[in-house]
Amino acid sequence: MSIRCEKAWLPRTDLNGLYGHMGVFQFGNDVEEVIFIGYAGGRSLFGLKGEIVSEFERLADASCYRFEINTAYLTRYQELLMIHVADHGVLPPYNEPMPNLGRLSP
């Protein structure tokens, strides 16, 4: 598995492929830059579908998304955040600061 998320971006209007699985997701802006990373965990109502729909309501800037179904959603979530910091020096703009986030040199 690539450590970066390499799934194809989907428009926010296309939610047909989403189900109730656990996993991680990224939101992108108009030029497909990652602006938010999230996850659907064991307590998420309707899994990825529920989380993504609810976050789209909050984040109007998000124009596309991609997701990975993953039962190791917590470690994969942290990994995606760490890779984003390694690549861009900062977290995605809509992610809250994480004081205990690790450092990677991928």
Next chain:
Amino acid sequence: MDFSLTEEQEMIVGMVRRFVREEIVPLELDLDPDADSLKVEDQTRLVEKTKAMGLYGLDIPPEYGGPELDLVTRTLMAIEMSQHRAGLYAPCYGVFGGAGLAQLFEATEAQKERYLFPTLRGEKRGFFGLTESSGGSDPARAIQTKAVRDGDDWVINGGKIFISGADKADFGLVFARTDPDKGRNGVTCFIVDTDTPGFYVRRIIHTLRSAHYATELQFEDMRVPHANVLGEVNRGFAIANDRLTRQRIPYAAGCIGVAIKAHELALEYVPQRETFGAPLSTRQGIQWMLVDNEIDIKQATWMTLEAADKATRGEPFRKEAAMAKLVATEAGSRVVDRCMQMFGGYGVTKDFPFERWYREMRIRRIGEGPNEVQRHIIARDILGASLR
């Protein structure tokens, strides 16, 4: 051997049991089922409580400000502290504090000032870097990371794998080969700052523990001052080995705690759940599972306490620690598996903690030395040195 608890032990066990049930378990209702940390405000509040209880920094020696607890009492506490969903790998989410890397208590004064005391104050974090891709159970042979002396420095090249916390650490203990011809007598332990040029965390490794990952490290011409050698050059194996033996007792205790909690949940459930017009508890198939749980838990507890008792009395305890690790991890796995079976479909959902315990308990038979290695250690002890 007398396994009855002293008055003080009864009091401490009762205190910790109440703490787990009243403070930890209710918080888990709102956490992700795989979470291994609390919200910062809860963590801070509960640390203040454990400090007020006089039980913070459990593994810190009294001369460094820790509570004076013998290993038997510490083991009894570890059994209690693991009796919740995250308890196997994050007992009480760490609110009882830790000692960091115990090897640093043997460090030089300058090393203690720079690494040990900041760790005890919670200002620095360390990691333990022993395992390599060539193996972890036989460090005398498996360590291929090389350190070569160059003036006042050592230049380290190589890598480590399955290392916990290196991506968040300020420093770590890195074991490297300093004499290629001397086997276990050619390994040295270095204290390495993680901001040293040439230190890289290349990737994280996802495992069955979905809230916790390991890391893979790479060292490229990483220069470490000679002053950062922990102990003596070529004597690192003893540091690694001592840690591996000591760790086996609390490791076993955690498995026992989870087994007790799983068994307790099953004991509450089976009289209520009916099949074919009668409670599950009336079925012999279920009763035998409960009996086997009881036996597994008791056997593992006695063997673990015996190892702790020997260590407390200063007697050799390597064989007993290996037996405790072996028996408790296997017994714990069986107990969780049986409880999951008794809960049926509910047992495999994230609504109950069994599926997390089931995944994490599987790792326990491999971590801290696979159980086959424990059997090898026990065989070596009972047959003598001829098996080396």
